[in-house]
Amino acid sequence: MSRRKIIAGNWKMNETPTEAKALVELLKPLVNNPDVDVVYGVPAIDITTVVEAVKGTNVQVAAENMYFEEKGAYTGEISPAMLVDAGVKYVILGHSERRGYFHETSEEINKKILKCFEHGLTPIMCCGESLEQREQGITMDWIRQQVKVGFQHVTADQAKTAVIAYEPIWAIGTGKTATADQAEEVCKGIRDCIAEIYDTDTAEAIRIQYGGSMKAANCKELLAKPDIDGGLIGGASLKAEFAEIVNYNK
Ligand code: PGA
Numbered sequence: 001m002s003r004r005k006i007i008a009g010n011w012k013m014n015e016t017p018t019e020a021k022a023l024v025e026l027l028k029p030l031v032n033n034p035d036v037d038v039v040y041g042v043p044a045i046d047i048t049t050v051v052e053a054v055k056g057t058n059v060q061v062a063a064e065n066m067y068f069e070e071k072g073a074y075t076g077e078i079s080p081a082m083l084v085d086a087g088v089k090y091v092i093l094g095h096s097e098r099r100g101y102f103h104e105t106s107e108e109i110n111k112k113i114l115k116c117f118e119h120g121l122t123p124i125m126c127c128g129e130s131l132e133q134r135e136q137g138i139t140m141d142w143i144r145q146q147v148k149v150g151f152q153h154v155t156a157d158q159a160k161t162a163v164i165a166y167e168p169i170w171a172i173g174t175g176k177t178a179t180a181d182q183a184e185e186v187c188k189g190i191r192d193c194i195a196e197i198y199d200t201d202t203a204e205a206i207r208i209q210y211g212g213s214m215k216a217a218n219c220k221e222l223l224a225k226p227d228i229d230g231g232l233i234g235g236a237s238l239k240a241e242f243a244e245i246v247n248y249n250k
Contacts, residue, residue, distance in 0.1 A: 005036045006207050009237025010092060010233065010234050012097070014238055017045060017046050017049040020042060021050075038060070044063060062090035066079070084121065114154065124209070128172075130170065164206065166211070173213070177212060180228075183210040188226075219244075223249075
């Protein structure tokens with residue numbers, strides 16, 4: 001089966017609303033590749049501006065986080081209904097920066113993933129090992145645990161529409177990309193794990209991205225691998241280079 005590629009930017013804590021508008025305008029004429037789903041993951045305060053600015057294009061907008069309650073006394077949090085109403089389609093969940101700096105657990109990420117599906121949002125669940133874990137030889141054990149806990153109570157039909165981003169922590173923002181073979185090995189391992197939890201149909205349908213210093217210079221090799229269905233791009237999503245990644249097959 002052929003899966004559609006999904007190239008998503010993860011802007012992290014960058015771009016004021018004014019800067020966000022300018023970035024979208026810069027990228028607008030460059031990112032229309034009909035073979036690829038293009039997503040901008042943007043800070044909450046930029047969502048309204050970016051949703052407005054991408055109107056009439058093929059670009060969808062992702063939030064970088066979301067809370068798992070419907071509404072109420074959770075100062076500072078953003079609900080699924082707020083994101084849907086604002087025009088968001090995807091939510092990046094469980095990024096290693098959120099797991100690390102903000103102590104998010106796989107159990108919390110699981111609750112957020114379930115809420116996404118309740119509200120028609122597509123989760124992009126991040127997973128990935130530290131350098132220490134890779135050196136200890138426990139990369140796949142760790143990632144299988146992140147995936148299994150993250151997908152608890154998610155149905156096969158829901159899982160088919162989900163996105164998983166494999167992001168080795170040692171490759172994020174360091175300029176040290178995983179080799180295409182290293183990335184493929186783990187992405188295939190994730191697909192095998194999904195097949196074990198569900199079935200081969202689900203494993204064949206779910207999309208798995210690689211993230212971690214993906215850039216114009218290395219994206220072709222990574223995206224040519226059979227189990228890498230796209231990229232989650234940090235640094236390179238903030239400049240015109242992002243369009244080169246989106247147009248990797250041109
Ligand atoms: P990077 O970030 O492309 O800057 O390494 C990727 C990510 O954290 O999603």
